[in-house]
Every structure is written in C-alpha cells, then in structure tokens.
Amino acid sequence: MKLFRYLAITALAGATQASPAKRAVDDATILNYALTLEHLEAAFYATGLKNFTQVDFINAGYADPFYINLQRVASDEAEHVTFLSTALKSAGAPATAACAYAFPVTDVDSFIATANILEGVGVSAYLGAAASIANKAYLTAAGSILTVEARHSSYLRAIAGEVPFAQPFDDPLDLNEVYTLASSFIVSCPSSNPSLPVKAFPSLTVSSTGTLNAGSQVVLATSSNAQAPSKVYAAFVTVTGPVFTTVTPSGGGYSVTIPSGVMGQSYIVLTSSNGTVSDENIVAGPSVIEVGAKNGKPSPTITPSIPSSTGVLPSKTSSIPQFTGAASAIGVSSGVMSAIAVAAAIIFA
Numbered sequence: 001m002k003l004f005r006y007l008a009i010t011a012l013a014g015a016t017q018a019s020p021a022k023r024a025v026d027d028a029t030i031l032n033y034a035l036t037l038e039h040l041e042a043a044f045y046a047t048g049l050k051n052f053t054q055v056d057f058i059n060a061g062y063a064d065p066f067y068i069n070l071q072r073v074a075s076d077e078a079e080h081v082t083f084l085s086t087a088l089k090s091a092g093a094p095a096t097a098a099c100a101y102a103f104p105v106t107d108v109d110s111f112i113a114t115a116n117i118l119e120g121v122g123v124s125a126y127l128g129a130a131a132s133i134a135n136k137a138y139l140t141a142a143g144s145i146l147t148v149e150a151r152h153s154s155y156l157r158a159i160a161g162e163v164p165f166a167q168p169f170d171d172p173l174d175l176n177e178v179y180t181l182a183s184s185f186i187v188s189c190p191s192s193n194p195s196l197p198v199k200a201f202p203s204l205t206v207s208s209t210g211t212l213n214a215g216s217q218v219v220l221a222t223s224s225n226a227q228a229p230s231k232v233y234a235a236f237v238t239v240t241g242p243v244f245t246t247v248t249p250s251g252g253g254y255s256v257t258i259p260s261g262v263m264g265q266s267y268i269v270l271t272s273s274n275g276t277v278s279d280e281n282i283v284a285g286p287s288v289i290e291v292g293a294k295n296g297k298p299s300p301t302i303t304p305s306i307p308s309s310t311g312v313l314p315s316k317t318s319s320i321p322q323f324t325g326a327a328s329a330i331g332v333s334s335g336v337m338s339a340i341a342v343a344a345a346i347i348f349a
C-alpha cells in the first residue's frame, strides 16, 4: 500500500484532473484567506508569549533555546500578516483584520500541542491553495511562506516528540476544509472585514487511545448540525486524492480503521460519497489525527541559570519584502472588489 502511494504520485496529474472542479477564486480572495490564517497564528503566539514566560517553558521541560525559537516563530507570523496586508493594500484590495479568538490552551503543553496542529494546518492550507493562485509572483511568495510554515511545523513536531517529517508528501486541504478547522478558534470578526467565499462544515470530533497506526481504530462523532445520510464513508486526505474507508456505527458515532499510507498529521472527513470528496458531499470535518510512531521528546538539558532578559530576539535587519508588481498582479481594485462581492453574494445567498 505504501509502495502504491509512492507509485501513485506519478499519476498525480491524472488524479488532479479527475478531482471535481474547484470553485474559481481570485488572488485577492486567496491572499485574504491566507491573511485570515496568519492573523490567527500571529494572535495565538502573541497571546501565548504573554501567557507563558521563558521560565514556564523551561519548568515544563522545554529547555532553551525553545523559547527564543518560539519568539522567532511569533515574529515570522507577525511578519506574514504585515506582508500579506501590505500586498493587498498596495493592489488596492482591502486587507482583512484580526478577529477575536479562543484557543484550547490551559498550560504550556496544550499551548505547544495547539501550535503544532496550527502549523500543520498552515502547511496544508498553503499547499491546497497553491493551485488556485493565478499570478506566479504570488505563487512564489506563498511558496516562501509555505516552506517557513513547514519549518515551524517540523520543529514543533520534534519538540512534541513526533517524527518531524512523518511522510514524503504533505496533505493539501481546500479552503472550506481549512476554514472548518480555523473557525473553531474564531469567536468574532470585525464586520468591516471583506467577506470570504468560505464556509465551515459541521465539526467532526475524533476519539482514540494511544499511538495510532495503520489498522488502529478511531471513533468519529459529528456535531448536532451535521445531517448524516444513512450511508457515510470516512475519507482520509492525501495528495494523491482521498483514501476512503467504510465506517461502522459505534455508540452514536462511527468507528473507522486507519488505512495504510496515512501518516503524520492527517485529516479525516465524513462524506456521503466514496468516489469523490467535495463541498457537496462532506457531511462533517475535517478532524485532525496524528498517525505513526513517536520519537519521544528530546531530553531537557539542565539550565544552570535562566537569562533574565526575554527580549533576546535579534532585531530584524531586513525590511519586509514588497511586491513590486502587486498592482498589476491582482488588477484593478474595483474589479477585485466586485469579484469578491459577487463570490460572496453567491455563497451567502
């Protein structure tokens, strides 16, 4: 099965063509979608670094230089916000502003667990959006953010005791799949924010015990607003297309066996079809699961003295890069705006 996955990548072009036609979204929409996620990440780290000190991290077993690296991650996310906002504004398109958020963080461990999932979702979001970006300059810029999110993800995975790069290919998520995951952290947004043509599917929770591997069982439960038809399937997202499995009713939910070839931070959706995954047949999800053996956490080194200064992040020497071709890249601002308005009107009608 694993070999099959390796070989299947060669059929990638075919698989992509066979997937259902994606809704066309313009570049301003994609940039605002990316900015929505970057605001969320930036707020998450800014709040986390207010909540927890360097000493808190060291006491929880995350020895130096973890804290300084966390500050770097926070700084990267803040710069991504500035970069995308500037690109949108210089192209005459309104840039979405930060929302109010709620994160399931109660201590250092839950902060790191949430950070780890957010970075993985960030990678999958940029990967899934790449094919929708029309302008090549934006594609390169988004790619340069994607690779940095992947570094953050690998680092946090290693810190959390997981294999840093658990599989040879990452999983792309589409806009609505990402928004479904992100919206669970969003409390409210400014009404002046440009509306995005995205919607959240009903949530899907997954319960499991111990380390998950191919063949392990997990139980999926939908939120009450999900309308599950009598026959549903679980689909695991992969770059070569969904891997479908049958589900067995189990205590009000659905028991699912993890198929081989699914590894690392993985995404399950509940669908009404076993042929495709689309906005039309997702019943609930995605839900995030971690599959595969763990490395174990790096042993904390003894820190003889804790530096008193927490402001050790080196100051940036480079200024934030700007798109020189931005105005031509996403065109006349009124055109962009009306395209967004039309898309939003269609989606929210």
Ligand SMILES: *[C@@H]1O[C@H](CO)[C@@H](O)[C@H](O)[C@H]1NC(C)=O
Residues within 6 Å of the ligand: 043, 044, 045, 047, 048, 049, 051, 102, 103, 104, 105, 106, 111
């Ligand atoms: C910060 O602390 C508050 C109060 O305990 C908590 O509600 C919130 O989830 C925390 N956020 C982060 C990102 O650590």
Ligand SMILES: *[C@@H]1O[C@H](CO)[C@@H](O)[C@H](O)[C@H]1NC(C)=O
Residues within 6 Å of the ligand: 231, 244, 274
């Ligand atoms: C897909 O579902 C149909 C109807 O339930 C079933 O007949 C078919 O065998 C399924 N295909 C796969 C590959 O599971």
